[in-house]
Amino acid sequence: MANVTATEPSPSRSFWAGIGQGRHVIGIVFMLPAAVFLLFFLTYPLGLGVWLGFTDTRIGRAGEFIGLENYQSLMGDSLFWLVVFNTILYTVAASILKFGLGLWLALLLNENMPFKAFFRAVVLLPWVVPTVLSAIAFWWIFDSQYSIISWALIKMELISAPINFLGDVANARASVIAANVWRGIPFVAISLLAGLQTISPSLHEAATLDGATNWQRFRYITLPMLSPIIAVVMTFSVLFTFTDFQLIYVLTRGGPLNSTHLMATLSFQRAIPGGSLGEGAAIAVAMIPFLLGAILFSYFGLQRRKWQQGGAD
Amino acid sequence: MATVDIRGVKKAYGATAVIHGVDVSIRDGEFVVLVGPSGCGKSTLLRMIAGLENITGGQILIGNRVINEMPPKERDIAMVFQNYALYPHMTVGANMGFSLKLRKAPQAEIESRVQRAAEILNLTKLLDRYPRQLSGGQRQRVAMGRAIVRDPQVFLFDEPLSNLDAQLRVQMRTEIKELHQRLKTTTVYVTHDQIEAMTMADKIVVMHDGIVEQIGAPLDLYDKPANQFVAGFIGSPSMNFVKGKVRLGADPRLVTDSGVEMPLPAAPGLTDGRAVVYGLRPEHIRLDPQGVPATVVVTEPTGSEILVVARLGSAGQKGQEITCLFRERLSFAPGEVIHIAPQPGLTHLFDEATGNRL
Structure with missing residues (x-):
């Protein structure tokens, strides 16, 4: 913080000159557009959503405050609890896979190889393609009759009949998770790759001379030095996955038997097609504790470790 | 070990x-x-x-x-x-x-x-x-x-x-x-x-x-x-190199392009007119009234010693710059003409073409 005390403006100075001089006033003026923007497009919708959750608003009819009634009914709603389970399963499974595969890919891309830049660009593709488009592609890949996977497996004589990817509870869950992992890997891989590149090669050389095997270098050098970035990346990844909507909505709309229904899709379904804005809002608000949990996890994970801190005795 | x-x-x-x-x-x-x-x-x-x-x-x-x-x-x-x-x-x-x-x-x-x-x-x-x-x-x-x-x-x-x-x-x-x-x-x-x-x-x-x-x-x-x-690499400040040709005789001399003459140490294989590089460490140069004239360009006193960059030859003669190191307290003005001489036995001769010691 600059502790600059502004010189006392002489009384003869005009009002505008005073504003020009005062660091605080001019600072606030410059912040105003951003503040207004945030207030209207972030704070207001969030507040409105929380408020709607406490009302019985329906589409086309203003609701009344009904306290926790929406939440009480959700407590007894077995579909809601199934959806919570689905969301957690989806998030945990997809995040673990994204982390494992993303880290692996990052390590591969960090090696010296020909066409390095080309491969790094290719890895980003799943992330560049709009989600809805890639979801439609997956819809075809997972088609019960024309699936290219089923076709290939049948040609290889590994299976005799097409796999019912999206029609069976377990298959559908695995399929949407696979699609989400495919889409999420680039983010994890490229972020971790950036982290890997900040590790000085001389540390690896020093460890090699100290007698470390490849695995030991990964275990004792790469992983600990990457941990701050892993914490950030995985927090974001968990947040994105937990609130996922597009993939599910295009691929399964929550089916079969609601086995792939997530909190975001259920919230939308109840609020817009179902018309119960209040209840939909309550489901959306119910996601907040989970997301806060993820953020707290990252907050503690992100805390500067002792070794990252500087000088002071 | x-x-x-x-x-x-x-x-x-x-x-x-x-x-x-x-x-x-x-x-x-x-x-x-x-x-x-x-x-x-x-x-x-x-x-x-x-x-x-x-x-x-x-x-x-x-x-x-x-x-x-x-x-x-x-x-x-x-x-x-x-x-x-x-x-x-x-x-x-x-x-x-x-x-x-x-x-x-x-x-x-x-x-x-x-x-x-x-x-x-x-x-x-x-x-x-x-x-x-x-x-x-x-x-x-x-x-x-x-x-x-x-x-x-x-x-x-x-x-x-x-x-x-x-x-x-x-x-x-x-x-x-x-x-x-x-x-x-x-x-x-x-x-x-x-x-x-x-x-x-x-x-x-x-x-x-x-x-x-x-x-x-x-x-x-x-x-x-x-x-x-x-x-040139070993020693600080670096050795001075003066290019010139050998002139044999009763008193062998090195003659630079600008006509400055330096005393030449005896070395085997010197022939009249051979192109050589004369190496002289700054610390092996002393002031000598009978020595070669040089015009002071810059002086850098450090307290314990003084570094003098001078141009060989008297004022107006466009000779090569050489660095001299003196342990005495001296003060020279730029443009002043001093007379310097290498300490006998502490000079080096190199072949101009190969750079090898002669």
Whole structure:
């Protein structure tokens, strides 16, 4: 913080000159557009959503405050609890896979190889393609009759009949998770790759001379030095996955038997097609504790470790 | 402890050869400094000894074992890096004991060896700190501690002092030399700083463009540089080189293009009119009323001595600039004409075409 005390403006100075001089006033003026923007497009919708959750608003009819009634009914709603389970399963499974595969890919891309830049660009593709488009592609890949996977497996004589990817509870869950992992890997891989590149090669050389095997270098050098970035990346990844909507909505709309229904899709379904804005809002608000949990996890994970801190005795 | 033999070692990256056959033999317990300007291949040579670079041709032997194909950890060497390469997420103690931990040494042994190294290097109070919390000199010592703990056959230093400020560099120079006198481990030390080389080495290897220019004891290199490159590289301020032609006779002289004449030492193979380079160290020039005239350009007094840059020849004569170092308190004005003469027996002659000593 600059502790600059502004010189006392002489009384003869005009009002505008005073504003020009005062660091605080001019600072606030410059912040105003951003503040207004945030207030209207972030704070207001969030507040409105929380408020709607406490009302019985329906589409086309203003609701009344009904306290926790929406939440009480959700407590007894077995579909809601199934959806919570689905969301957690989806998030945990997809995040673990994204982390494992993303880290692996990052390590591969960090090696010296020909066409390095080309491969790094290719890895980003799943992330560049709009989600809805890639979801439609997956819809075809997972088609019960024309699936290219089923076709290939049948040609290889590994299976005799097409796999019912999206029609069976377990298959559908695995399929949407696979699609989400495919889409999420680039983010994890490229972020971790950036982290890997900040590790000085001389540390690896020093460890090699100290007698470390490849695995030991990964275990004792790469992983600990990457941990701050892993914490950030995985927090974001968990947040994105937990609130996922597009993939599910295009691929399964929550089916079969609601086995792939997530909190975001259920919230939308109840609020817009179902018309119960209040209840939909309550489901959306119910996601907040989970997301806060993820953020707290990252907050503690992100805390500067002792070794990252500087000088002071 | 071991000998190190470098026999006809070559290094090439693809078609680009960077080291063209280097032979150095290092005795057990010797402190050898590889010195040369940037890009001369000295670090590459060191990294080949360490096993961080492949050896394109020739052999390197440590203690009579050829180590060309041996992985680094079996070579029994320890290296101190220019940027120290301390593991930032480990304490000083853990950094120093890391190699023992990887070797699965018992905890008690690790602790005692780290403790002993810490005592040698005065690091006992810092064992629980992280590298970030240390000053440059302390980090440098931790890096050395990591090497000492391993008790290797050979220490390798890769420009270990170049990240320190000038004062600390002088201090650490002494510490490293002391450490070597105490441990007597064979040491290969790379630097581009000829002062470091002169002050620390038992033997200096001067490299230039991937070849060895000269190997010898520091004072031998100073007194009898094998060629013009070594002559110019060793010694500070650098040796003056005056180009000219030989004029034999009763009083042999070197005549420069601008007509200045310098006394010529007797050397074999001098023929009348031969083009030679006359080498004269600044500290071997004295004032002499019968000497060669030179016009003062700049003076740089340091207190203990004075550096005078002068142009050979009297005012108006466009001679070559040479640097003189005088220990006396003198003061000259720019443009003043002084008379200088080389100290007899302390001049050098090089062939102009090959640069070799005559």
